[in-house]
Each structure stands twice: as structure tokens, then as C-alpha cells.
Amino acid sequence: MSAVEAKTAAAAQPASGVATGVTRIDARFAACKAEGRAALVTFLTAGDPDFETSLGIIAALPAAGADVIEIGMPFTDPMADGPSIQAAGLRALHAGQTQVRTLELVRRFRERDQATPIILMGYYNPIYVYGVERFLADAKAAGVDGLIVVDLPPEEDDELCLPALQAGLAFIRLATPTTDDARLPVVLANTAGFVYYVSITGITGSATPDFGQVGAAIARIKRHTSLPVVVGFGVKNAGHAAAVAATGADGVVVGSALVDRIRDTLDGAGKATAATHDAVVSLAGELARGVRAGRA
Amino acid sequence: MSASSHSASPQAGQRPNSYRSGPDARGRFGLYGGQFVAETLMPLVHELETAWAEAKADPEFHAELQRHLATYVGRPSPLYYAERLTEHLRGEARKAGGDGGAKIYLKREELNHTGSHKVNNVLGQILLARRMGKQRIIAETGAGQHGVATATLCARFGLECIVYMGAVDVERQMPNVFRMRMLGATVVPVESGSRTLKDAMNEAMRDWVTNVDSTFYCIGTVAGMHPYPAMVRDFQSIIGSETREQMLAAEGRLPDSLIACIGGGSNAMGLFHPFLDDPEVTIYGVEAAGHGISSGQHAASIAGGRPGVLHGNRTYLLMDADGQITEAHSISAGLDYPGIGPEHAWLHDMGRVNYLSATDDEALAAFQLLTRLEGIIPALEPAHALARVIELAPQKPQDHLMVVSLSGRGDKDVPQVADILGPNLDGNRGGAQA
Numbered sequence: 001m002s003a004v005e006a007k008t009a010a011a012a013q014p015a016s017g018v019a020t021g022v023t024r025i026d027a028r029f030a031a032c033k034a035e036g037r038a039a040l041v042t043f044l045t046a047g048d049p050d051f052e053t054s055l056g057i058i059a060a061l062p063a064a065g066a067d068v069i070e071i072g073m074p075f076t077d078p079m080a081d082g083p084s085i086q087a088a089g090l091r092a093l094h095a096g097q098t099q100v101r102t103l104e105l106v107r108r109f110r111e112r113d114q115a116t117p118i119i120l121m122g123y124y125n126p127i128y129v130y131g132v133e134r135f136l137a138d139a140k141a142a143g144v145d146g147l148i149v150v151d152l153p154p155e156e157d158d159e160l161c162l163p164a165l166q167a168g169l170a171f172i173r174l175a176t177p178t179t180d181d182a183r184l185p186v187v188l189a190n191t192a193g194f195v196y197y198v199s200i201t202g203i204t205g206s207a208t209p210d211f212g213q214v215g216a217a218i219a220r221i222k223r224h225t226s227l228p229v230v231v232g233f234g235v236k237n238a239g240h241a242a243a244v245a246a247t248g249a250d251g252v253v254v255g256s257a258l259v260d261r262i263r264d265t266l267d268g269a270g271k272a273t274a275a276t277h278d279a280v281v282s283l284a285g286e287l288a289r290g291v292r293a294g295r296a
Numbered sequence: 297m298s299a300s301s302h303s304a305s306p307q308a309g310q311r312p313n314s315y316r317s318g319p320d321a322r323g324r325f326g327l328y329g330g331q332f333v334a335e336t337l338m339p340l341v342h343e344l345e346t347a348w349a350e351a352k353a354d355p356e357f358h359a360e361l362q363r364h365l366a367t368y369v370g371r372p373s374p375l376y377y378a379e380r381l382t383e384h385l386r387g388e389a390r391k392a393g394g395d396g397g398a399k400i401y402l403k404r405e406e407l408n409h410t411g412s413h414k415v416n417n418v419l420g421q422i423l424l425a426r427r428m429g430k431q432r433i434i435a436e437t438g439a440g441q442h443g444v445a446t447a448t449l450c451a452r453f454g455l456e457c458i459v460y461m462g463a464v465d466v467e468r469q470m471p472n473v474f475r476m477r478m479l480g481a482t483v484v485p486v487e488s489g490s491r492t493l494k495d496a497m498n499e500a501m502r503d504w505v506t507n508v509d510s511t512f513y514c515i516g517t518v519a520g521m522h523p524y525p526a527m528v529r530d531f532q533s534i535i536g537s538e539t540r541e542q543m544l545a546a547e548g549r550l551p552d553s554l555i556a557c558i559g560g561g562s563n564a565m566g567l568f569h570p571f572l573d574d575p576e577v578t579i580y581g582v583e584a585a586g587h588g589i590s591s592g593q594h595a596a597s598i599a600g601g602r603p604g605v606l607h608g609n610r611t612y613l614l615m616d617a618d619g620q621i622t623e624a625h626s627i628s629a630g631l632d633y634p635g636i637g638p639e640h641a642w643l644h645d646m647g648r649v650n651y652l653s654a655t656d657d658e659a660l661a662a663f664q665l666l667t668r669l670e671g672i673i674p675a676l677e678p679a680h681a682l683a684r685v686i687e688l689a690p691q692k693p694q695d696h697l698m699v700v701s702l703s704g705r706g707d708k709d710v711p712q713v714a715d716i717l718g719p720n721l722d723g724n725r726g727g728a729q730a
Contacts, residue, residue: 076621077494077606079501080334086488098618124332124604129619151332151605155322176336176507183339201336202506 038245043255045072045088047097050282065288072121082205084256110143146170205256215247238290245294309570315572323522328638375542389690418581420531425512438493439630440472441515447481457481462492517560518637521608530568556701559631564705584626585653595624627656630677654683675704
């Protein structure tokens with residue numbers, strides 16, 4: 001472990017280009033905290049099931065109660081995702097979604113909403129192939145606030161994390177049940193925006209977490225950082241969202257359950273129907289009420 | 297654009313003192329390799345790194361490995377002078393007006409227990425898993441050779457075995473699926489993505505991320521996150537080490553050239569590595585060109601791909617302009633993977649190894665030629681290497697010593713070849729009376 005820490009410490013030079021002003025992410029978590037509640041963080045895959053439907057749904061999420069929006073960048077080989085999000089990515093790719101169109105979706109969203117933080121989430125290869133510097137510049141210009149890249153652990157920080165911080169984008173790290181106290185500082189070293197606690201060992205949308213253990217894990221992480229800690233993986237409904245909010249989490253992430261609402265309302269050809277938009281947005285509303293009930 | 301500048305000339309002008317010193321402390325071979333995995337797995341990957349470093353330095357581990365290699369696997373595998381193949385290709389040279397024709401040796405990895413080189417690596421990893429106290433073994437497989445080797449060693453040591461296999465491969469390699477099940481393994485057909493080897497690897501990683509405490513992931517090739525590419529290479533290097541000794545005993549000198557097929561590239565890396573610092577030894581790797589590189593339907597990551605990141609490492613990958621991984625195609629399920637081991641990617645950039653390719657049809661012709669001339673039915677995988685031997689050997693002088701890695705036997709491929717050639721070898725498929 002010491003070699004890893006040394007490597008990461010060497011990489012962890014202060015990022016001089018980081019904007020020092022209050023970011024959209026900071027402002028939104030501060031606002032939720034002032035209301036005495038956890039934030040609702042929603043995940044949907046960009047372009048699922050098609051670009052316009054996807055944009056319409058994502059644009060409606062803030063009004064439904066989403067505080068932070070994660071947008072998945074589709075990838076053919078999502079190693080950390082369960083069947084729901086795998087299928088969403090393939091639907092989007094079949095409908096012609098690309099990295100360029102994902103940034104276009106963010107830009108269109110930003111035309112109407114300047115306050116809601118947007119986090120792009122995905123895997124490294126499409127970013128690497130796009131070109132790291134070009135991607136960061138284009139993402140920043142489109143209105144992206146942060147990145148979550150599942151297959152870039154701190155050991156690979158010089159690939160994207162440090163350039164992202166330089167470009168003024170938060171690089172949000174995943175902490176997991178296998179991240180012990182010795183490793184946690186390594187994981188947190190270059191994290192910005194918030195910490196995403198993966199509540200289970202497993203893939204997205206699989207097992208439901210043990211909420212008691214989640215509470216202990218959040219307390220443990222908070223001993224190492226002042227950043228907000230959000231919890232995701234396995235949160236499926238308003239009841240789960242309330243239970244996670246009650247553990248002291250600063251935010252609750254829901255992805256697969258929302259994505260499943262898309263899947264369940266497609267027609268036989270896999271196209272969106274009249275029901276698709278409302279099915280997703282109404283679940284977001286239920287989840288927002290669940291998050292608010294968690295600390296009532 | 298960084299990726300395009302990488303692929304233009306990734307590491308020109310960087311000649312190392314040794315080609316055998318990699319990977320570095322970060323698990324990199326130059327630009328390639330690394331540890332591109334989810335946080336959940338990183339502590340496990342470091343645990344494996346530590347366990348492997350300790351085992352590698354432990355003489356008792358090596359003694360145990362050697363004992364099982366000798367008595368269970370059947371090593372050393374013979375280095376066989378393929379006299380009739382040599383004479384045949386000298387005849388071809390004469391027909392073309394030349395007087396060449398290399399002396400061809402086959403490194404007989406197909407004689408290993410389970411029928412391929414895969415067992416060399418699996419034995420090593422299973423002994424390591426036992427040392428780490430892991431009772432549950434997971435593996436991915438394409439053609440089924442790695443799955444069969446893993447199921448075999450799990451039976452031998454009483455370990456639980458789960459093999460992930462693309463649903464497409466399950467259908468075309470049914471005899472190996474049955475073998476694995478007979479050996480007590482659970483074979484899980486993978487229905488996600490393109491339902492082939494890369495998806496089996498995704499699913500194995502999803503299993504590992506879910507069952508972190510109990511499980512050892514036994515990767516079948518020199519790919520994946522560090523330390524797998526180096527560890528698998530080390531276990532497979534016995535192929536090259538034996539070849540060195542055997543050639544010195546037979547001919548009193550090193551071979552002039554080595555040639556091996558490459559999917560992920562473990563049999564090739566195992567043969568090549570002990571010779572990398574012998575500049576007089578020319579080295580050829582042969583990728584699967586499927587229907588031809590220009591057709592777009594192939595599995596030749598170096599000839600038809602560019603650098604990207606997948607399955608824990610950076611290497612040459614088959615992908616589209618947006619970085620989405622594309623499907624590989626090969627007649628051989630064992631070469632049907634859209635990537636290549638990172639050390640091969642580096643050796644290509646360095647110019648130390650010459651990477652060639654062979655099409656489905658060329659491999660099929662070589663498969664038949666070796667069978668007729670030597671009474672050895674090769675697997676379709678090494679038949680790709682043999683296809684380039686047929687072309688290269690007549691161009692070399694008669695005192696040129698060429699070693700081919702015969703990485704597996706072709707029993708598993710007989711039904712597929714019969715379907716292509718027709719049961720009467722008359723080109724009529726599946727008994728059609730056309």
C-alpha cells in the first residue's frame with residue numbers, strides 16, 4: 001500500500017487552475033443542507049431511448065425534485081454496471097448516441113437551467129479516444145460540472161483526474177466497502193465536489209444495501225473529508241431513498257430504477273411511447289418525497 | 297487529439313536496455329498496461345500483487361509448481377522436428393526457383409494435459425489462489441480451452457469453479473462446455489453485449505466485484521489489469537525456457553526465428569519472453585485476420601486497431617471512431633477478442649516483434665496441411681501461425697531454425713472444420729449433396 005500512497009502523493013500536487021469560486025455542486029449541496037435534507041441525485045443514460053426523449057426527461061428532472069443530475073456516457077463494455085444500465089447504454093448507442101451528442105445534450109439542458117449540477121458518468125475509453133484535453137474543454141464549455149469515471153482509480157490519476165481538476169471540473173471518486181481506512185486518504189486525495197459511496201460490493205442495480213452498515217461507512221468517510229457524501233447502488237424506491245437519507249448521507253443516487261421505467265414503457269420496437277417521459281419523471285418525484293421524508 | 301497522436305507513433309525513439317525488464321512499478325509496458333479498474337477491485341488487485349510477489353520469491357512455491365508441471369501437466373513438452381513439413385516447404389521453394397526452406401520445429405504444447413498451453417498458467421494461478429486461501433475460482437473463456445484447464449485444476453484441488461462464456465461461444469464450442477460441466481464447473485452463458493469473449497470477461501469482473509472476499513479471478517491470457525499480464529507471462533515463459541534448452545541440445549545454438557498465434561497472446565508471450573534480449577532471434581506474432589483486414593471482420597488488434605483502455609489495461613483495441621468496442625471475428629473462437637496483451641502492444645511499438653496476420657481460409661489450409669504431413673491435428677489458433685510458416689519458411693535458408701508454438705490440439709475444432717469442409721472433405725457443408 002505504501003508504494004501506492006507514494007505514487008498518489010506525488011500526483012497530488014495542488015491544481016493551480018482550479019476555479020476557487022463556489023461551484024454549482026457546492027452551492028446545491030449547501031442549499032440542501034440548509035433545508036435539513038439529503039440531495040436527490042438521479043442517473044439516466046444520455047440518449048436513452050433516443051436523444052430528444054432523453055433530453056426531455058432530463059430537463060424535467062429538476063422540477064420533479066432532482067438536485068444533482070448524473071448523465072451516463074454510453075459504453076459497449078460497462079464492467080461495473082448491472083443489466084439495466086448495460087441495456088440502457090446499448091439502446092442509446094443503437095439510437096446513434098455519441099460523446100459529441102452527449103455534450104450536446106448537456107449544452108441544450110444548460111440553455112434552460114444554469115443551477116443544477118451535471119455530472120457525466122462512464123468509462124475511460126470513449127474519453128481517451130475523444131482526446132482528454134479536447135474532451136475537458138468541450139465538457140466545460142457545455143456546462144458539465146464533474147466527472148465520475150468508474151475505471152480510473154487513484155493509481156491512474158494523471159490520466160484524467162488531475163487534468164480535469166486543472167480544467168475546473170470536479171473529479172468525483174467512488175469509495176466502496178473494500179476501501180479501508182488505510183486506503184481512504186488515497187481515494188480522497190484528488191476528489192472534489194462530493195464522494196460517491198458505493199453501498200454494496202457489486203454492480204449497479206443489484207442487491208439492496210444494509211442501511212445500518214451504510215450509516216457506519218458514511219460516518220467513517222466523514223472522519224476523513226468535509227466533502228458531501230452521497231450513497232448509490234441498489235437504491236430502488238422512495239422507501240430506500242428515505243432509509244439512505246436517514247443514515248446521514250448528504251445525497252442519495254438512484255439510477256437503475258429510473259432506467260427501468262424507460263425500459264418498461266418502450267414499444268415493441270424499443271421506441272419511446274407517450275408513457276415514457278411521465279413514468280420516469282413521476283418516479284423522480286416519488287424519490288424526491290422519499291429523500292425529504294428521510295429526515296422528517 | 298491525444299489518442300490519434302498516440303496511434304501515429306506512440307513511443308518512437310525509446311529503445312530500452314532490455315526488452316525483458318517490464319512492467320514498471322505501475323504495471324506499465326511503456327504506454328500500455330496499467331490498472332484501469334473500479335475502486336471496489338483495487339484493494340483486491342493490490343492483494344494479488346503482493347501475494348504474487350511473495351510467491352514468486354518463494355522457492356517452495358516454485359518447487360510445488362515444478363512438481364505438478366512434471367507429473368500432472370506432463371512437462372517438458374517435446375520440441376519436435378517437423379521433417380515432412382520442412383521437406384514439403386523446401387519443395388515449394390524449389391518450385392519457385394529457390395533453394396531455401398527453413399528447418400521447422402514444433403513446440404508441442406498441444407500434448408499438455410487438457411490439450412493446450414492454457415494449463416501452464418492455470419496451474420500457477422490455482423496454486424497462488426490456494427496460497428491466498430481463496431476457495432472460489434472464476435474464469436472467462438472463449439473457445440473453452442482456458443475454461444477446461446481451469447475446471448480441470450479446480451477438480452484436482454477441490455475448488456468451486458464458475459466459468460463465464462459468451463452465449464455465442466457456448467453454442468459453437470459445445471464439446472468443451474460439456475467437458476467443463478463433467479469436471480464439476482458451473483458454466484454461465486453470458487447474454488450481454490455481443491455475447492462473446494469480451495462480454496464473458498465483463499461478466500467475470502462483475503462477479504469478482506460482487507464476491508470480493510471469497511473469489512480468485514483466474515484470467516486466461518496476458519491481458520487485464522496489472523499484475524495479470526506479467527504474472528500470466530511468467531507462468532507461460534516455461535514454453536520459451538524449455539525451447540531454449542531443447543534447441544541448444546538439438547542444434548547447439550538458438551533458433552533463428554520464433555512464431556506464434558495471438559489472441560490475447562499468452563502462448564506467444566510465453567515463447568517469446570526468454571528470447572527478447574537475443575537480437576539474432578527474429579520473432580513473429582500472428583493475429584487472426586478473419587475475412588481479411590480490409591473486410592473489417594477480423595480480430596487483428598495491432599493490424600486493425602489503435603490504443604485504448606478496456607478490461608483494466610491500455611492496449612491496441614478494435615473500436616469505432618467514438619471509442620466503442622467493436623466485435624472481433626475469427627474462425628477460431630480462441631483468437632476472437634478485440635484486444636491484445638499490453639506487452640505485445642509495447643513490443644510492436646518498439647519494433648522488437650513483427651506482428652503479422654492470417655485469414656480464416658489460410659488457417660484452414662494450414663490446419664489440413666499439418667494434419668496430412670505430420671499426423672498432428674492442430675487447433676485452429678496455432679493454424680494461424682502455421683499459415684505464416686508456409687509463407688515464411690521457403691524464403692529462409694535451409695540452415696534457418698524456425699520454432700512454431702503448437703499451442704493447442706484440434707480435437708475441439710473437428711466438428712467445426714467438418715461443417716466447413718464437408719464430411720467427405722469435398723467442400724460440401726454439413727452433408728449437403730450439391
